Structure formats: C-alpha cells, structure tokens
Amino acid sequence: MANDTNEFWGKQAEPFRAFFDMQGEAMREMFGQMTPQGLSGAIPSATMAPGDMAEWAKVAGELQRMWLEFVQERAQKDMAGANPMDPAQWMLMTQSLAKQVPMAPLESAQKMAGDAMQMWQSVFTRFMAGGDPEDKPDLPRKDRRFADPAWQDHPAFALLHQTYLMLAEYFTKAARDVEGIAPDKRKQLEFATTMLVEAMSPDNFLLTNPVVMKRTIETKGQNLVRGMQHLINDLRRGQLTHTDSDAFTLGENLAATPGKVVHETPLYQLVQYSPSTEEVYETPLVIFPPWINRFYILDLTPKKSFIKWAVDQGITVFVVSWKSADASMKDVVWDDYIRSQIEAIDHVRDRLNVPSVHTIGYCVAGTTLAATLAVLARRDEADKVKSATFFTAQVDFEKSGELKTFIDDGQLEMIGKLSSEGYLDGRYLAATFNALRGKDLIWNYVVNNYLLGEDYPAFDLLHWNGDVTNLPAKWHRDYLRDLYRDNKLVVPDALSADGTPIDLTRIETPAYIQAGKEDHIAPAASVWRATRHFKGPVTFLLAGSGHIAGVVNPPAANKYQYWTGDSSAASLKEYVEGADEHPGSWWPHWLDWLESHGAKKVPAKGKRKPGGKGDKVIEDAPGRYVKTR
Known part of the structure; x- marks a missing residue:
C-alpha cells in the first residue's frame, strides 16, 4: 500500500493487528503449505483411525500434485503475464486509490475498549444461558455471512466473528470520518478500506470458518480437492467463475429469439x-x-x-x-x-x-x-x-456514484499500462464491477466454490455477467476522463x-x-x-x-x-x-x-x-x- 495509507491504517488499526495476523496465518496455512504434512497438521490426528489418516494423506498429496502441475504449466506456457485475478494487480489498484490520503486522528481507545467489553459480555452471557438454544440472547452484531448456526454454537467462533464485525465497523468508520481531505479522496479511502475488511473476513479462510471445517471433515477433504480444481480453472482463465459455463449456449437457450x-x-x-x-x-x-x-x-x-x-x-x-x-x-x-x-x-x-x-x-x-x-x-x-x-x-x-472511485490520474495511468496492445481486457472491467460488491460477487464465491467445493449453479444472468467484452483502450480512457471525471x-x-x-x-x-x-x-x-x-x-x-x-x-x-x-x-x-x-x-x-x-x-x-x-x-x-x- 502507499506509505501514507499504511500509516493511516497502522494508527487506526493497531489494536486489530493480532486478529488480522491470525487471519493471514490461516490463509498461509491453507494455500502456502500444499504438502501432506501441512494439511494433515491442521487435522486432529489423535482422533483418527489409520485408514482415515491414509485418506487425509491422499487428499493432501492430491492437492499438492494439482498445485505443482499448475505452477509448472504456468511456467511452461508463460501464463505469468497480466491476469485480472493476480493479487498484485489488485495491490496496484489499492495503491492508486490510496495515494495522497492524509491520516485521521486515532479513534477513542476508551470507546473501543468499552464496546469490546460489551460485546464479549454479550457472547459470554449467551453461552452461560441454559435451556433451549432459541431462548438464548441474540449476539449483538448480525451479518448473513455468519448466519449458519455453526458460527453461534461454539463460543470461539461466536467470539471470532463478533470481534471481526466490531473491528470492521471501527475500520470503516475511521476511513469515513477522516477530516481535512476532499470528498473524492475520502470515498477512495472508504473503498480501499472496505476491500481490505471484506478480504479479511474469517469466513474466507478454512481454519477460521467452522462451516468449511465441518464440510472438510464430512467429505474427508474432497471439498478442498474440488475447490482446488475450481481455483486452478479460474486462474487459467484469469476470471472468477460464477456459474456453470456449460449450461448455456448462445442461439439455443440464450440469445435464442429468431x-x-x-x-x-x-x-x-x-x-x-x-x-x-x-x-x-x-x-x-x-x-x-x-x-x-x-x-x-x-x-x-x-x-x-x-x-x-x-x-x-x-x-x-x-x-x-x-x-x-x-x-x-x-x-x-x-x-x-x-x-x-x-x-x-x-x-x-x-x-x-x-x-x-x-x-x-x-x-x-x-x-x-x-x-x-x-x-x-x-x-x-x-x-x-x-x-x-x-x-x-x-x-x-456529477453524482455518478461508486465507479468514480476508479477514475483519477493514477487509475487512468494504470489502465494505460494494462492496455499495451490497444485494447483493455474485459476481465479487468468485470473484476472492477465485482469489486463494487465484493462481499457478494467475490468472497461469496471464494467460500462456496474454493472452500466448500460446491458445484456452480446454472444461472443465465451470472453467465452473461462473466461473458466479458474487450474495450478499445483509447476510447475507454477518453470516456473515463472526459465524461466520468471531467463531466464535459x-x-x-x-x-x-x-x-x-x-x-x-x-x-x-x-x-x-x-x-x-x-x-x-x-x-x-x-x-x-x-x-x-x-x-x-x-x-x-x-x-x-x-x-x-x-x-x-x-x-x-x-x-x-x-x-x-x-x-x-x-x-x-x-x-x-x-x-x-x-x-x-x-x-x-x-x-x-x-x-x-x-x-x-x-x-x-x-x-x-x-x-x-x-x-x-x-x-x-x-x-x-x-x-x-
């Protein structure tokens, strides 16, 4: 990230660091240690029969093989060029969004501590309540990402997702309330912060998502094998898949009007x-x-x-x-x-x-x-x-909304770098629109398709949404500059x-x-x-x-x-x-x-x-x- 925004987030989020470090460690555990030892290390082996251990070792080996084959294929085919799913491209975007944003004053530590204590007391009270689970008090913060009972039935996961939601509120409020900057810069900071907060949600990672862990145990890791194949397929095409690509054919069951x-x-x-x-x-x-x-x-x-x-x-x-x-x-x-x-x-x-x-x-x-x-x-x-x-x-x-977040000199410069052959790959535009609703159009599918290993639905609208179109770079740049930015x-x-x-x-x-x-x-x-x-x-x-x-x-x-x-x-x-x-x-x-x-x-x-x-x-x-x- 740009230095000023790192400093801003660092000052605002110092109390959050341990939480996000834990999330990052979970991500590294899942994707960075593609070895049988790395995967089996996350499974309580003491409770496993020898046959189960063999199955888990087989799954870990399959995940390792799939990933290594993809890496080799990528190297041989020189697939390492511009790719809209490359995290580095999104880092460039957030850097551009965050340039020249000054710092905001630190949010009251006392207020945050008070809210945290109240939240922890609510979680503690809920699990101390006896009787019918339906009679237990509600948790203070609700979000449909954590609607599954597994997030509420165990105190560790209840505390985890409630802490995340509390920190997310403080994080986004800190960006929203920053003073002394132009409204467009504030919007850019809000958007970059929202991207970070959504990416760090505990439901996005295997080791902090009880629903995924349960599915993994039930299927003995086959959900991860299917998810790995989905991930590799998407990396090959450079685009997040939302729907079953084989379910529709133009001229037959889509675009079929004679x-x-x-x-x-x-x-x-x-x-x-x-x-x-x-x-x-x-x-x-x-x-x-x-x-x-x-x-x-x-x-x-x-x-x-x-x-x-x-x-x-x-x-x-x-x-x-x-x-x-x-x-x-x-x-x-x-x-x-x-x-x-x-x-x-x-x-x-x-x-x-x-x-x-x-x-x-x-x-x-x-x-x-x-x-x-x-x-x-x-x-x-x-x-x-x-x-x-x-x-x-x-x-x-003048009031064109969230897309203006992507339109300043830095963004236009980045688009130019991505359009060296005279046209902009439509996958970048699709990724931009997905980012506007990242919770629904990115992370929801990461969880369902990569972690839970679910099959893709047959949904005509999502099929169209992923059927991207390339744009003439010169015209696209002029459109953003002359119309969106300058309102000419x-x-x-x-x-x-x-x-x-x-x-x-x-x-x-x-x-x-x-x-x-x-x-x-x-x-x-x-x-x-x-x-x-x-x-x-x-x-x-x-x-x-x-x-x-x-x-x-x-x-x-x-x-x-x-x-x-x-x-x-x-x-x-x-x-x-x-x-x-x-x-x-x-x-x-x-x-x-x-x-x-x-x-x-x-x-x-x-x-x-x-x-x-x-x-x-x-x-x-x-x-x-x-x-x-």
Missing part, C-alpha cells in the same frame, strides 16, 4: 428479429446495448427476454451487437461509436423505407445515444429519431463527434428515462439529472431493484415495482415524494408511452421478415460478433 444479421461493419453487427405477429408497428425500434457488455442481457432465456417480449407486442426490433475489441481497434474512439449509431439508424430507415425509428440506449450506450441525438439535432436531422428511451443511462456524471458532456460544445459540436440542450426528441432505485452503477440520482438537460418532453420512471434486475423485469415474473410521477419535479427526492407506486413490471407502461408516439401498424411482410425471398442476409441471430472472445 432473427438474422442484416448488416455488418468492423465495429458492429445489426440483428433484425423475425416478427411473431401478423401486423407490426410502422416505426421500428433500434436498440443500442452497452458496448462494455454482450447485447443478450436483453435476450436472455425466453421468459426473461425483453427483445422477445417487444417482438411479441408487434414491434420490429433491431439490436446492435458490438464487436469485442482486439488490436485492430486500437484507434477506435467515441466518434466511431456515434457514427455507428447514426449509420445503424440510417440503415434501418433505408431497409424498411421509413422516415424515423424509435431508439433505446442502455447504460453507456445511452450516454452515446444522447450524444448522437445532439449531433443529429445540430445537423438538422433530428427527425430521423422519433423517440429515445434510456435504460439506466447517465449523461451528467453537459457543457455545451465542450465535446464534439465526427466534427460536430455536442450540446444536449438542443435535443427535442421525446425521451423516456428509466432509472433503478437500488442501482449502484448508474445511481438513480445521477440518471435523473438527464431530465434537466434535454429540451424536449421527458418521461422519467423509477423502477424497483438495480442496474440489471430493474431493467430485465418481464411482466410474467410479477416482481418488484415502479414509480411514476412529475418528471418536471425540482429533484428526484421531490419526484419520489409525489410519485405513485405500481406493482410489477414497467414494460407495459413503456409500451403505452411508445405507442403514444406512433400507433400505426403495417403488415409484417417484405423486409419486415428478415431472410425472406429476395432479402440477402449475413447469418442467423445472434451472429458471430457476440460469440467472439
């Missing part, structure tokens, strides 16, 4: 979906998904697919499938993405012989859609787009694209802006700010849940809720205070809004049916680009 690729450039493919109704709305819909992800987040399994649902409502749907970047895309910048969006709009207009299209921009593609609309407006071509819908998209980044998009004419200055206040296209109430990637307060920059009519909708589930919420699921209110309110808080809550999916509300901007229907024939007689197409949906790694 359609054809009708246009292709070096940057994207344009997919048109086959109609499922005899008549369709005259104005087609063009969807721009995030270029940092695969487009099929909107075409998961048929029951969850927004695209299939829209097709079934009689909409002619097109979607852009962005190509995962490689070295050939080293000079791609934001002008290229905006030109591509305009080109896709023009291609659909020409293909179906219509004057205009509806558009959707999801997340970062919504940001570039806003720029596209501004460019068209400046060129007096705004009538090419009849309406624009924004799914969890930001144009004003909302400054009229501060940016330009394809030679045209960008001024969002020129946009008069009717806009539907959807935000997620619990979105930590594009916070609702940040998405809301777009309502203050567009000149045309705006409808704002707040959906329940977050960045993904808030969008992918089909009506048949009957989940969550949404709020409608005064889109001209002075603030999001005022909007929420006066909003009406509705149960279930917001998709039908959006369809009603879309229909209000063009209800005319036409027969679903000719090029409305891609690949029909006389219609030259490239290939079946979902196309090659979405399958390119």
Whole structure:
C-alpha cells in the first residue's frame, strides 16, 4: 500500500493487528503449505483411525500434485503475464486509490475498549444461558455471512466473528470520518478500506470458518480437492467463475429469439428479429446495448427476454451487437461509436423505407445515444429519431456514484499500462464491477466454490455477467476522463463527434428515462439529472431493484415495482415524494408511452421478415460478433 495509507491504517488499526495476523496465518496455512504434512497438521490426528489418516494423506498429496502441475504449466506456457485475478494487480489498484490520503486522528481507545467489553459480555452471557438454544440472547452484531448456526454454537467462533464485525465497523468508520481531505479522496479511502475488511473476513479462510471445517471433515477433504480444481480453472482463465459455463449456449437457450444479421461493419453487427405477429408497428425500434457488455442481457432465456417480449407486442426490433475489441481497434474512439449509431439508424430507415425509428440506449450506450441525438439535432436531422428511451443511462456524471472511485490520474495511468496492445481486457472491467460488491460477487464465491467445493449453479444472468467484452483502450480512457471525471458532456460544445459540436440542450426528441432505485452503477440520482438537460418532453420512471434486475423485469415474473410521477419535479427526492407506486413490471407502461408516439401498424411482410425471398442476409441471430472472445 502507499506509505501514507499504511500509516493511516497502522494508527487506526493497531489494536486489530493480532486478529488480522491470525487471519493471514490461516490463509498461509491453507494455500502456502500444499504438502501432506501441512494439511494433515491442521487435522486432529489423535482422533483418527489409520485408514482415515491414509485418506487425509491422499487428499493432501492430491492437492499438492494439482498445485505443482499448475505452477509448472504456468511456467511452461508463460501464463505469468497480466491476469485480472493476480493479487498484485489488485495491490496496484489499492495503491492508486490510496495515494495522497492524509491520516485521521486515532479513534477513542476508551470507546473501543468499552464496546469490546460489551460485546464479549454479550457472547459470554449467551453461552452461560441454559435451556433451549432459541431462548438464548441474540449476539449483538448480525451479518448473513455468519448466519449458519455453526458460527453461534461454539463460543470461539461466536467470539471470532463478533470481534471481526466490531473491528470492521471501527475500520470503516475511521476511513469515513477522516477530516481535512476532499470528498473524492475520502470515498477512495472508504473503498480501499472496505476491500481490505471484506478480504479479511474469517469466513474466507478454512481454519477460521467452522462451516468449511465441518464440510472438510464430512467429505474427508474432497471439498478442498474440488475447490482446488475450481481455483486452478479460474486462474487459467484469469476470471472468477460464477456459474456453470456449460449450461448455456448462445442461439439455443440464450440469445435464442429468431432473427438474422442484416448488416455488418468492423465495429458492429445489426440483428433484425423475425416478427411473431401478423401486423407490426410502422416505426421500428433500434436498440443500442452497452458496448462494455454482450447485447443478450436483453435476450436472455425466453421468459426473461425483453427483445422477445417487444417482438411479441408487434414491434420490429433491431439490436446492435458490438464487436469485442482486439488490436485492430486500437484507434477506435467515441466518434466511431456515434457514427455507428447514426449509420445503424440510417440503415434501418433505408431497409424498411421509413422516415424515423424509435431508439433505446442502455447504460453507456445511452450516454452515446444522447450524444448522437445532439449531433443529429445540430445537423438538422433530428427527425430521423422519433423517440429515445434510456435504460439506466447517465449523461451528467456529477453524482455518478461508486465507479468514480476508479477514475483519477493514477487509475487512468494504470489502465494505460494494462492496455499495451490497444485494447483493455474485459476481465479487468468485470473484476472492477465485482469489486463494487465484493462481499457478494467475490468472497461469496471464494467460500462456496474454493472452500466448500460446491458445484456452480446454472444461472443465465451470472453467465452473461462473466461473458466479458474487450474495450478499445483509447476510447475507454477518453470516456473515463472526459465524461466520468471531467463531466464535459453537459457543457455545451465542450465535446464534439465526427466534427460536430455536442450540446444536449438542443435535443427535442421525446425521451423516456428509466432509472433503478437500488442501482449502484448508474445511481438513480445521477440518471435523473438527464431530465434537466434535454429540451424536449421527458418521461422519467423509477423502477424497483438495480442496474440489471430493474431493467430485465418481464411482466410474467410479477416482481418488484415502479414509480411514476412529475418528471418536471425540482429533484428526484421531490419526484419520489409525489410519485405513485405500481406493482410489477414497467414494460407495459413503456409500451403505452411508445405507442403514444406512433400507433400505426403495417403488415409484417417484405423486409419486415428478415431472410425472406429476395432479402440477402449475413447469418442467423445472434451472429458471430457476440460469440467472439
């Protein structure tokens, strides 16, 4: 860590040192001593029969063999290069986050000692209570990581996890309360501290996790063998696995809505979906998904697919499938993405012989859609787009949330070093998003898959989440610097694209802006700010849940809720205070809004049916680009 942050943590955490040293020793015991003697040393051999000892020795030997073979393979194949799972990469990140953060005054030792005494008394009282376990007093601190009864049934593990939770509170509060620094630096320190605290949780290590120890004894170490194989597989691919990679196949049980690729450039493919109704709305819909992800987040399994649902409502749907970047895309910048969006709009207009299209921009593609609309407006071509819908998209980044933690000069410099071939490996971006919710998306899987040795679930959303996309390095850097850090998009004419200055206040296209109430990637307060920059009519909708589930919420699921209110309110808080809550999916509300901007229907024939007689197409949906790694 950077020296100043080491000093800060050292002063704040001196009383915690023994606890964390013990945790580190547990980690070294597990991963550093891959020998039969090292493993069997952690097992109470005095209680073992000779046959059991032989089985444990076999397990220890198997773990050693697996690890040594992987190390040899790594050396032979020169796998020691940049790897998003390499702890050194995360050390670099935390160093960058922590630079130039001054120290905070030491938290009151007396208060901490008092809290510790109260906590120890609570644990002692609980175990001294007789009778039914359900009648015993609750432990003072609760966390779902320690919900298993094994954490509460033995005083040592109860004291261990309660002490950890108490220290975690002090650690994070010390970072949160540091004085004399800018708010962004405080946020960086909070994030770096949270990363450390989550990593040091006792449930992450075999010797301090009673659930793992119990499983290890029950299976005679086979959970560790399976976990070791999971770990090695992930190290090979440089990415944490969340789901069964063999459970899904694109075009079969994911991204399976029928359609054809009708246009292709070096940057994207344009997919048109086959109609499922005899008549369709005259104005087609063009969807721009995030270029940092695969487009099929909107075409998961048929029951969850927004695209299939829209097709079934009689909409002619097109979607852009962005190509995962490689070295050939080293000079791609934001002008290229905006030109591509305009080109896709023009291609659909020409293909179906219509004057205009509806558009959707999801997340970062919504940001570039806003720029596209501004460019068209400046060129007096705004009538090419009849309406624009924004799914969890930001144009004003002043309140853009936790991702700003990763955007300063040090982070931009590090990204440049990781992008020597002209593109950023998508695994780094995946690791960044996972780090924002490390407890759920990193350490939960370390425990389940590496320690408990559990099989991976078949979960479509997690499969998509791990299906990473590489990014053009130059464009990614410019995006972070000009938009996230410097917030230039909302400054009229501060940016330009394809030679045209960008001024969002020129946009008069009717806009539907959807935000997620619990979105930590594009916070609702940040998405809301777009309502203050567009000149045309705006409808704002707040959906329940977050960045993904808030969008992918089909009506048949009957989940969550949404709020409608005064889109001209002075603030999001005022909007929420006066909003009406509705149960279930917001998709039908959006369809009603879309229909209000063009209800005319036409027969679903000719090029409305891609690949029909006389219609030259490239290939079946979902196309090659979405399958390119």
